[in-house]
Amino acid sequence: MGFKMQPMTVPEPAPGKDQLFTPEIRAEIDRWIAKYPAEWKQSALMAALVAVQDADTDNNPGWLSQKDLDDVAHYLDLPPIAVYEVATFYSMYELKPVGRHKICVCTNVSCMACGSDEIVSHLEGKLGIKLGQTTEDGHYTLKEVECLGACGGAPMFQIGKQYYENLTPDRVDEILDGLE
């Protein structure tokens, strides 16, 4: 980084930004851009990736395609490499298709001590997939994650944006049955 501190940016902003995404996503990204100093649009990159990942652009809800990444770069006047670096660094960005419901199971120490092994094997048995896989019908992805800061409710998992704590196999069944 050195002692120079300048945002990454392309020499020539490309036109046609109003063709990208949807008006709602553009408004969401603009809302984030407004939080940072004017020259630091790069600061809105993380939130822009979330907005695009969550939305159904390109028919790919829940993950980011190459085109999504390039569009984000275009929208924020960033060189594509600045976007790829960030998209590959953080664990919440998905760069491959994921199921409609992404189940992120914590297996870190507090959850492990409270029975996350049993939760994982119950999920694997019920869904017929291993950690890191997606069911063939595209409904569920199982993902192992690190401590989600909810160890008081161990064992726990996150589905979408929601935390579920104090899990038991029965409770897991109930939760999954309640998803569409």
Place this chain on the structure above:
Amino acid sequence: MANEVCLRTLDHDQPWSLEAYRAVGGYEVLKRVLQEKTAPDDIIAEVKKSNLRGRGGAGFPTGVKWGFINRSAPGDRYLVCNSDEGEPGTFKDRDILRYNPHQLIEGMIIAAYTIGAARGYNYIRGEFQEPYERFEAALEEARKEGFLGEDILGSGFDFQLHAHLGAGAYICGEETALLESIEGKKGQPRFKPPFPALFGLYGRPTIINNTESLASIPVILEKGGDWFKDLGVENSGGTKVFSISGNINNPGVFEIPMGTPFKDLLQMAGGMKDGRPIKAVIPGGSSAPVIPGAQMMELTMDYDAIQQAGSMLGSGAVIVLDDTNCMVRVLERMSYFYYEESCGQCTPCREGTGWLYRIVHRIEQGKGRQEDLELLDDITGKIAGRTICALGDAAAGPVQGMLKHFRDEFQYHIDRKRCLVSAGG
């Protein structure tokens, strides 16, 4: 004597609301400071007097840190709050955000006034949707009341405060990685010095503090530095929000005075589950070396006591393990975490965390070799202290602690190719 500082709204209806915060005297300190135009140096002196030490893990005195800012230098300054809360075992900032977001906001406005920052960010970990929403709602209320924005309460002081969401990376809890992340980059720590107080966010002087540190400020200024200091013990002022989890009946968050005996905390947390014996305690988040249960039962919860026992209070995350846990398996899981989360910038950490994990993994699998224990000692010594940030030390500490106190379990795994715990030993 619980929940007197950061969680003081907890027994109110909707503790996160402006109304609940007002009911405990919220925003009165801010009004007084702005009306009286309290000298920033007086605020810093009071915070120093309180003995408040950074609650993010490193325990650096907050007042001293604020004093590093040169207010007479021209240009922008920033205030940043660290709500990344990624240290395994820690879940207190989540509750401060969920149950008392206004107090954090008031603390941040006062801190910003003190250092002369016109803009601030609260970096909240990306998975924390509910805490983020509570924080955003509180921001909205605070803006409406004129506590944020331009010319706050007619004082001429401007402060804009925003949330920034992370996206899953433990390393972004490290303060300079966090700043890189706000700038929209990979979270790779910066070399220090220069420290953030000189060269921080966007290259500008920046103060960065943990959520709990900042949320403590309004109460310290309301009741005085001495009051806060006297709640705790020598070198550990005030109360601390402990997160306690593991094999206990009533895990959760407890805000109690520093220096409280561990056995009292364990009792508040309902005691050991099924009455099983306490085997080990990780007293300050997973980076803190483990302490055997019997020894822990004699300790008090403050910086000095835990340090003298060879560990650290860290973020105040207490993980309690009973005799059904295999320490080799526990260490294997922790080592996997550091291996996963190393940002890859420094060779000793990037390569060393992989070595540690693979060696502990093979011991766990019954494929360990006799020389592995010395190899682990050797590698940890070559990671700790040789990296840009403290993630390297955080990966080495747990290995050293486990080998010091539970070496026989590792030896058993190597000799018998199976687990001492499941073998009924």
